[in-house]
Amino acid sequence: MMLARTVRIAVVVAILGLVVTLALAFRRDPHDIRTGTIGKPAPAFTLERLDGSGKVALADLSGKVVVMNFFASWCLPCTQENPALVRVYERYRASDVVMLGVNYQESRDSGFAYVRRMGMGWTTVADDDGRVAFSYGVFGPPETFFIGSDGIIAGRHIGPIDEETLVTAIEKLRGQAASR
Amino acid sequence: MNGRVVIALALVALAAALLFAARPPEVTADERIDQITAELRCPVCQGLSVKDSTSETARQMRDLVAQRVREGKSNSEIEAEFRAAYGDWIFLSPPVASWSGLVWFVPIAVLAAGLLLVSGRLRRVEAPGPVEPSAPQVAALRERVAREEAAEG
Amino acid sequence: MSAGDLGAAALRAALFLALWGTGASIYAAWRRDARALVSARIAAGVGFALVVIAALAMMFALATHDFSILYVAENNARETPTFYSIISLWAALEGSILLWTAILAGATAFIAFRGTIAIPRLATTALAVMFAMLTFFLLLITTPAADPFARLAIAPENGNGPNALLQNHPLMALHPPLLYLGYVLTSVPFAYAIASLILGEGGDRWLVATRRFALISWALLGVGIVAGAWWSYAVLGWGGYWAWDPVENAAIMPWLTSTAYLHSVMVEEKRSLLRTWNLALVVTTFALTILGTFLTRSGVVNSVHSFSLSAIGPLLLGYLVAILVLSVGLLLWRSARLRDAGPIGAPLSREAIFLFQNVLFMAATLTVLLGTLYPLVAEAISGAQLSIGGPYFNRVEIPLALALLFLMGVGPQLPWHGASRATLERQFTAPIVAAAAGAVAALATGTTALAAVLTYALGAFVIATVVQEFARGIRARRTLHGESGPAAFSNLLRRSGRRYGGYVVHIGIVLVALAVATSQARTVDAERTLAPGETLVVAGYTIRLDAIRPVSEPQRDSIVADLLITGNGASEQLRPALVQYPNSTAAVGSPGIGAGLRDDLYTILAAYDQRTFSWATIRTRVIPGVSWLWLGGAVVGIGALIAALPAPRRRAVRMPVAEVAVSAK
Numbered sequence: 001m002m003l004a005r006t007v008r009i010a011v012v013v014a015i016l017g018l019v020v021t022l023a024l025a026f027r028r029d030p031h032d033i034r035t036g037t038i039g040k041p042a043p044a045f046t047l048e049r050l051d052g053s054g055k056v057a058l059a060d061l062s063g064k065v066v067v068m069n070f071f072a073s074w075c076l077p078c079t080q081e082n083p084a085l086v087r088v089y090e091r092y093r094a095s096d097v098v099m100l101g102v103n104y105q106e107s108r109d110s111g112f113a114y115v116r117r118m119g120m121g122w123t124t125v126a127d128d129d130g131r132v133a134f135s136y137g138v139f140g141p142p143e144t145f146f147i148g149s150d151g152i153i154a155g156r157h158i159g160p161i162d163e164e165t166l167v168t169a170i171e172k173l174r175g176q177a178a179s180r
Numbered sequence: 181m182n183g184r185v186v187i188a189l190a191l192v193a194l195a196a197a198l199l200f201a202a203r204p205p206e207v208t209a210d211e212r213i214d215q216i217t218a219e220l221r222c223p224v225c226q227g228l229s230v231k232d233s234t235s236e237t238a239r240q241m242r243d244l245v246a247q248r249v250r251e252g253k254s255n256s257e258i259e260a261e262f263r264a265a266y267g268d269w270i271f272l273s274p275p276v277a278s279w280s281g282l283v284w285f286v287p288i289a290v291l292a293a294g295l296l297l298v299s300g301r302l303r304r305v306e307a308p309g310p311v312e313p314s315a316p317q318v319a320a321l322r323e324r325v326a327r328e329e330a331a332e333g
Numbered sequence: 334m335s336a337g338d339l340g341a342a343a344l345r346a347a348l349f350l351a352l353w354g355t356g357a358s359i360y361a362a363w364r365r366d367a368r369a370l371v372s373a374r375i376a377a378g379v380g381f382a383l384v385v386i387a388a389l390a391m392m393f394a395l396a397t398h399d400f401s402i403l404y405v406a407e408n409n410a411r412e413t414p415t416f417y418s419i420i421s422l423w424a425a426l427e428g429s430i431l432l433w434t435a436i437l438a439g440a441t442a443f444i445a446f447r448g449t450i451a452i453p454r455l456a457t458t459a460l461a462v463m464f465a466m467l468t469f470f471l472l473l474i475t476t477p478a479a480d481p482f483a484r485l486a487i488a489p490e491n492g493n494g495p496n497a498l499l500q501n502h503p504l505m506a507l508h509p510p511l512l513y514l515g516y517v518l519t520s521v522p523f524a525y526a527i528a529s530l531i532l533g534e535g536g537d538r539w540l541v542a543t544r545r546f547a548l549i550s551w552a553l554l555g556v557g558i559v560a561g562a563w564w565s566y567a568v569l570g571w572g573g574y575w576a577w578d579p580v581e582n583a584a585i586m587p588w589l590t591s592t593a594y595l596h597s598v599m600v601e602e603k604r605s606l607l608r609t610w611n612l613a614l615v616v617t618t619f620a621l622t623i624l625g626t627f628l629t630r631s632g633v634v635n636s637v638h639s640f641s642l643s644a645i646g647p648l649l650l651g652y653l654v655a656i657l658v659l660s661v662g663l664l665l666w667r668s669a670r671l672r673d674a675g676p677i678g679a680p681l682s683r684e685a686i687f688l689f690q691n692v693l694f695m696a697a698t699l700t701v702l703l704g705t706l707y708p709l710v711a712e713a714i715s716g717a718q719l720s721i722g723g724p725y726f727n728r729v730e731i732p733l734a735l736a737l738l739f740l741m742g743v744g745p746q747l748p749w750h751g752a753s754r755a756t757l758e759r760q761f762t763a764p765i766v767a768a769a770a771g772a773v774a775a776l777a778t779g780t781t782a783l784a785a786v787l788t789y790a791l792g793a794f795v796i797a798t799v800v801q802e803f804a805r806g807i808r809a810r811r812t813l814h815g816e817s818g819p820a821a822f823s824n825l826l827r828r829s830g831r832r833y834g835g836y837v838v839h840i841g842i843v844l845v846a847l848a849v850a851t852s853q854a855r856t857v858d859a860e861r862t863l864a865p866g867e868t869l870v871v872a873g874y875t876i877r878l879d880a881i882r883p884v885s886e887p888q889r890d891s892i893v894a895d896l897l898i899t900g901n902g903a904s905e906q907l908r909p910a911l912v913q914y915p916n917s918t919a920a921v922g923s924p925g926i927g928a929g930l931r932d933d934l935y936t937i938l939a940a941y942d943q944r945t946f947s948w949a950t951i952r953t954r955v956i957p958g959v960s961w962l963w964l965g966g967a968v969v970g971i972g973a974l975i976a977a978l979p980a981p982r983r984r985a986v987r988m989p990v991a992e993v994a995v996s997a998k
Contacts, residue, residue: 008665015661019653019654019657021709021710021713022650022653024709024710025631025633025709036267043265076918105236129244130237130241130244131240139223139224140223140224140237183759184758186762187761187766190765193769194765194768194790197776197790198772198786198790200781201776201781201782214858219724226576226578227577227720228571228576229722232572234571267717267718268719269719269720273721273725274707274725280707280711280719283707284725286699287699287729290696290699291692294695294696297692298688298691299680301677302678302679302688318813321813322813329829329980
């Protein structure tokens with residue numbers, strides 16, 4: 001009967017589809033979430049510095065390569081990635097690469113104390129209500145964004161970052177900036 | 181009272197109640213916030229909505245939604261803001277008009293296919309109406325009940 | 334010899350016996366060899382005992398904190414209370430598989446000793462299938478894939494302790510074992526179905542033999558799912574009981590197909606139809622249990638349960654593929670012998686309703702499967718990442734559930750073969766009136782969401798049909814046996830347990846539906862930051878924060894908020910807390926729940942002043958009707974019990990015809 005044959009073929013195809021789907025699923029890392037603001041212009045912001053000495057606006061940094069790192073003292077991986085950030089900061093201190101730390105879901109006092117404790121020499125600002133983080137599509141600290149000199153978000157790293165990843169991304173952006 | 185009249189009256193009452201329930205509700209600002217946050221996924225939780233999550237991130241998102249509602253933004257404008265930052269991932273229900281909209285279409289298609297299949301196997305049969313049993317029939321029934329119950333254990 | 338050594342040795346010996354048993358039972362079925370059967374029986378019995386010994390050995394190792402065993406080091410600590418130490422047997426992957434294997438070994442032994450007596454050849458073939466499956470699972474737990482007794486070269490001083498969420502509530506003792514019993518027992522009808530196909534039987538013997546197993550596994554799975562919902566509600570602290578999390582979906586899918594099976598089985602018993610369909614349903618149910626295990630243990634989907642990625646993923650996938658290939662192959666091969674003769678029946682007959690119900694259940698199951706896997710598919714194909722969560726599932730499943738509720742009332746009222754107009758009128762007048770009353774009652778209690786009003790109406794409809802059925806049954810018994818009302822009622826349950834127990838189950842389902850509808854439609858939320866002495870008012874309740882204080886226990890530190898609840902006639906104290914276990918980075922929220930028949934008061938400590946405890950953010954949910962969910966689950970369990978118990982033996986009663994003529998008037 002035609003119908004019975006159609007049903008059989010449909011069943012076999014469906015099961016094949018299921019198995020292939022599940023096998024493909026092994027290639028995927030469920031912790032890697034990519035959707036977001038990559039490739040788009042970095043959303044503008046004006047945030048107050050943690051040390052109280054004024055404000056920083058994204059516009060102030062135009063034309064420069066910006067490494068934007070979202071952090072918090074209650075975030076354990078942030079303390080783990082900090083040494084790498086310190087080393088990279090020292091390396092590019094004299095250049096036009098700007099490192100910006102954005103303190104997230106924390107009181108100013110607590111954030112500032114963390115900055116001093118961890119020896120973070122770069123500019124750090126406070127995102128009190130989390131709006132800037134939302135506009136960037138932040139999932140949670142630690143998260144690092146790479147913004148090119150053209151103001152476009154070139155890349156983003158979720159989770160603790162290491163020196164190699166930082167340097168690779170920065171060099172790529174500097175190369176692009178130089179050729180503009 | 182005639183059975184059919186009773187049924188008709190009951191059906192009318194039922195329909196009235198359902199129509200009353202189905203009328204579009206006036207939505208307050210709080211309810212709008214609930215509506216929107218129920219569809220947003222909390223980025224730091226396991227599949228919870230922003231409405232349900234007690235995390236700080238969710239609370240900040242709720243504040244943001246509340247502010248946008250106060251500013252007079254429409255639901256779709258607020259959703260667009262989040263979509264621009266997070267992509268479709270931030271919504272717990274995939275949009276209908278896209279590839280992922282397939283996920284709405286498939287259950288309906290499967291249901292329709294199944295119902296059609298089943299209906300094809302049915303056939304109209306005129307069944308006899310209920311009849312009161314006579315005394316010998318009751319006796320036969322008793323014997324049969326006794327036999328079946330003995331077997332059912 | 335330590336407990337770990339004993340357990341490991343027992344499992345390896347059991348593996349050998351399972352292999353032996355597979356061969357022996359195949360031989361016994363093929364050659365009808367009685368001695369091979371005896372050998373297989375011994376293998377089953379001893380194998381079961383050995384696996385139980387291994388499980389007990391693990392429990393002992395956990396209770397005595399033997400950290401030389403990796404599993405104990407990862408899931409136990411010296412401070413862990415003994416109760417939680419013991420139930421940590423199923424706290425993580427390896428131990429869970431051990432529990433699964435123990436249950437499977439028990440079912441195998443049961444079939445070996447009881448099943449093979451009644452229908453030797455069929456049951457022996459089924460036994461071979463069971464042994465083969467047992468071999469697979471024993472292979473899992475005796476190889477590095479999931480070996481619970483893997484050793485550490487150097488035993489640490491103290492272990493990690495169980496995951497914070499798994500030692501917060503005694504329900505951990507119930508939920509996984511119940512669920513696993515439900516899962517594993519679906520393998521028995523499966524084994525019999527495969528045996529029936531292998532032997533080329535055209536009849537229904539496999540079905541009759543496994544009827545009770547199917548009912549019991551369904552009931553345990555259902556109660557296990559409700560226990561899981563309760564756990565989600567009482568432990569996870571987000572204020573809900575079902576989140577369409579992949580692990581929840583993994584459990585509900587086989588339950589849905591199992592429910593469909595329990596009903597379509599009645600069509601086969603009564604009218605010898607739908608053989609292929611029933612075989613397919615049994616296979617699907619079992620395959621879904623393996624799929625569920627795969628989804629939650631392989632790490633391919635992010636879920637509440639996926640705490641660790643493991644090499645077990647590809648193995649389970651391979652097992653699933655093997656099962657599907659074998660089953661579908663057998664079904665296609667044998668389908669010619671199982672063809673139905675002729676159409677099923679009239680559109681308005683019980684058979685037709687059961688068929689429609691089956692279609693609805695399959696649509697519901699496929700929706701859950703699709704929703705759970707779709708993000709994977711979409712990403713594999715287009716790289717796009719999307720989420721499918723509560724809002725999607727609710728939108729599709731609720732209409733399906735309402736349709737099923739309707740059929741639940743209609744089905745039992747329609748006779749087999751078809752119904753006439755007069756029958757319809759007689760059967761449905763009262764239920765339709767009840768439906769209207771139900772809808773009005775919903776509106777009267779302030780439940781105005783459309784889906785909720787429909788649920789009330791359909792719930793009243795079903796209850797009216799059940800009451801009608803009981804009334805009819807009692808009347809019949811009084812006429813036929815001269816029993817009094819109460820005696821007739823109890824006899825209905827005892828002697829026609831399958832039917833009337835089923836009706837009790839339906840009442841339980843109605844309770845669950847009403848609970849879901851009411852809680853979804855009328856839950857009220859409120860959140861405020863309070864200083865001690867301040868209050869928060871919601872839905873007529875006043876919640877006063879009395880104090881915020883730290884509490885220290887050996888295995889954990891907590892911050893507790895003392896709340897006083899008054900209003901609406903209530904007066905009680907609730908203590909929501911944030912609990913910090915040493916092995917976890919984030920605190921676990923422990924809700925304070927004031928349960929009631931009408932409302933539950935659900936309080937959460939969302940945040941607090943960490944330095945001086947001068948304020949706390951308290952979130953309160955007033956959830957009406959959620960207690961009916963647990964009640965409904967219990968009623969479903971009771972109904973299943975009534976249906977599963979065998980009727981008491983009775984002597985055949987002969988009554989003289991003259992007496993009958995008098996009493997029939």
